[in-house]
Amino acid sequence: MGRERRTGWAGLAGLGGTPEVNRDGPDPLYMQIADVVAGLISGGSLGSGEAVPSEAELRRRYRIAAVTARRVHRELRERGLVFTVAGEGTFVGRQDDTLPASHLTPRYQVIAQDLAARIRAGEIAPGRRISSQVALRKRYGVGLGTVRHAMSMLREAGWVSARGAKGTFAAATDQWPDPEVWHKMIAVTFGAGVVEDAPGDGPPDVRAGMTQRAVPR
Incomplete structure (x- = not known):
């Protein structure tokens, strides 16, 4: 879609630097920061479709942990103020009002893309165990069915790769998919009609009909 990230804190008139929060106050930091961003939205400083400060920017500006920055965006989504597009950012407004249905991203795919990006960047090294499904459910605020779909897509x-009772581990670099294959997998899932958190059936076979990777197992 190529959305332009022209906002963030930069260019917002009248802020006078990063809005302050009370680290010793009764309200959690993520809630205070979410209130700041919500105020920018309600005040018109951040308009519909414009990017809100990224998690990385929130971490840098407020010197907070990644999980706190993630909770800021989650809080804003729960308030119905923003939506997140995988690989692009978080934007003001409702996703279904701003994007055509063909561009709606299932939550399991957002999780799969996030974990794949962390593996590719070395944050999760080859051979390292992936967090448990219960831990991932808590981290992303989704149901176990959604987590299972994401892990199935990654496998x-x-x-x-799954190692039975030992868990799921990041694969060696020679097992990673070709970028074009991975991007095609992502594209195919758009409009797949997956019902999230539904028991029973797994995600669709998004690699059906694709050229398989010529990588020895």
Whole structure:
């Protein structure tokens, strides 16, 4: 879609620097920061479709942990003020009012893309155990069904491998999917009609009909 990230804190008139929060106050930091961003939205400083400060920017500006920055965006989404597009950012407004249905991203795919990006960047090194499904459910604020769909997609692509009761581990670099194959997997899932958190069936076979990776197992 190529959305332009022209906002953030930069260019917002009248802020006079990063808005302050009370680290010793009764309200959690993530809630205070979410209130700041919500105020920018309600005051018109951040308009519909404009990017809100990224998690990385929130971490840098407020010197907070990644989990706190993530909770800021989650809080704003729960208030119905913003939506997140995988690989692009978080934007003001409602996703279904701003994007065509073909561009709606299932939550399991957002999780799979996030974990794949962390593996590719070395944050999760090859051979390292991936967090448990319960831990991932808590981290992303989704149901176990959504987490299972995400892990299935990663296994199908070759980003991770399951080792029975030991858990799921990041795959070696020679097992990773070709970037074009991975991007095609992501594209195919748009409009797939997956019902999130539904028991039973797994995600669709998004690699059906694709050229398989010529990588020895």
